[in-house]
Every structure is written in structure tokens, then in C-alpha cells.
Amino acid sequence: MHTAWARAKENITKAQEEMSKHANRRRRAVDWDVGDKVYLSTKNLRNSRPSRKLGQQWVGPYTVLERKGYAFRLELPKGSQIHDVFSPDVLIKALNNPLPRQKAPELSSEVIDGQEEWQVEKILAVRLRRKQLQYQVSWVGYDPDPEWYPASNFKHSPYKIREFHAEYLDLLGPLRDLLAWVAEGEAGETSYNHRTEVEAGKTESLLPTTLN
Template sequence: MKKTSHLRLPTFEIGQKVWLNNKNLPLYRKYRKLMPKREGPFEIIDKKSPVVFKLKLPPQWKIHDTFHASLLVPHTENFLYGQHHERPPPDLDEGEETYEVEAIVNHKLIRNRFHYFVKWEGYPTSENTWEPPENLEKATDILRRYKRLHRLP
């Protein structure tokens, strides 16, 4: 008998949306305790076995996209939680698409240059991306405040 035979795992189907438990995810945030416990919702794109599923993750997530059913929770929309709002369209600035920065969440040094983990206005935290400073020209005041707060050059 298998160790996990006593678990009652929900059944999932391809195309269903699920929340992913972020307990084992490498998230770049300072205080894990204050973060949401789940990320998503993500769509199931393949069923590898009765308890292993492949999810459609954002391209900036550089992790394996297959997870055990114990890490997944079915997504249900209700009035208070889980509603999806339309994402704002990008601004057109000189024919180039630009997005508004809501906050800078973290930073790291890559090849002697700082890169910043950016939370975009109107997008969920799963869409945060690492950006070099030249991509943040429209958010100079947010960048200046972040540098002053973290005592960066």
C-alpha cells in the first residue's frame, strides 16, 4: 500500500483552473509570512498521472511546470475572492508599448548591474518580472524611492 493512499485528493481535469500552493516555490520576497499562500489561478494543460498535473505558468517563472495534486486547490470564483479584472492595455508611447510600474519588490546584482523585481499596475503578482534600470525610465520616482529606502547607489 502506498504512503499517500489515505489522502483524499480532488480530481482535476484538463482546462480546469487551480491555485498553486507556494510553499516550495522560490519567491523573491523579503517576508514570506506576509505573502499570499497560493499563486494563480493557472490552467491545467496536461494530466501526467491521476495525481500529477502540468500547469500553464507565466514564461518568467523559471521552474518545472509539473505538480502533485496535493499542491493544487480548485479555483472557484466568488464575490469576494477570485474575481478577474481585465488587465489594463499597455500605453502607446512613440509607437512602443509601455506598462505602468506599481512597485519595485526586490533587487539583485547581475554582472555588476542591479536588476529590479517589478510589480506591474493592474497585473497579479505572478506577472512580476526582473527588469534592468533602463526599462524603468518612466518610473524614476518609484526607483529613486526604492534606492533610498534600501540604501542603494
């Protein structure tokens, strides 16, 4: 009985060693440390944004705050709805001085007011929900997105909204503050203090004559 238990224990130990060797072979070499900046792969990220195109894309760079075992904690933008600890398999170092032929990764978003902002390619549709305008859009570099987003998401894309409503004069909208958004953008004074409601039955009066 003792011999059988000893053999079983030995086999378990060998299996654990093999698993450890296999894991170590798969792990990427880490060339960054706390304080460095890294890009984060969007491969396994899930959020309210549209699904990405096939192929790996990256966001960042983000500062490495802490090493936790074999993983790293990043300084993500405020309001991020994802856990801030990542395996090095989804990170690459941000190079301050890239070597010849060495390119930075293609970024899938830019950061505006501390939050990642996806670039609008075109406004596709509009609807009214609880006196709030919502839009369907296509995003630059992303697959078709069936979701409806509140108008407030597109304050940094006022020209796209203006183009849409100028083309579809018979549809609902635009929102009350559209011209103010355009003016703020041109003056470099864009903020998130705005209204996104429309008045039912008065959509024609909300369409500025300057849209064309």
C-alpha cells in the first residue's frame, strides 16, 4: 500500500513538472517592467463597443503599475469596465525609439477625456427611445455593429450626425445641441455637458437650415 502511494505521488510530481515546463515554453519573454508603457491586445476584451475585425488590434499605451506573479496590473482609463491585471501574452512594450523596420501596433481607438473613443465611419439610422435620440453607426476598422447608442456618445462626431440628417430630411432629429457641438468642436472647447433629447412632433423645427 505504501509503495503504491509513493508511486502515485511520484507520478503526480512528474506530471506537474511536465505541465510547468510546457507552460514556461509557451510564455512570452517579458521585456518591460513596472513604470514602462505597454499596448494591450483587444483579442479577449469584451465590452459595449463593436466587435473588431479579424486580426489582432491594440489599445494604449498604458503604464505598468505592478507585477502580480506572472501577470501585470495596468493603469487603465477611468471608467474602464474590465479587470486591470493581464497576462504578458496580451501585452507588448511601447517603444519610445523603435528600431529600423520596427513599427508600433495599429491602435483600434484613441483616448478622449480619459476614455477610449472609437472613430465613426458613418451614421446609419436613428430612433427615439424615452425622448432620447439613439443612432446605429458603422465604425472605422470594425465589423458591422447592430447596437443602438445614445446620441451623447457621438459628441466628438457632430459632422457625421449633421451629414446624416442633411441626407435624410424625413427622419427624426437632429438633437437640439447639434449646432452647439459643431461650434464647440471648431473652437476646441468640446465638453460633455449637453442635452440629447428631442421633442416628439417637432422634429422638423429641430433640423437647422444650415445643414446643407
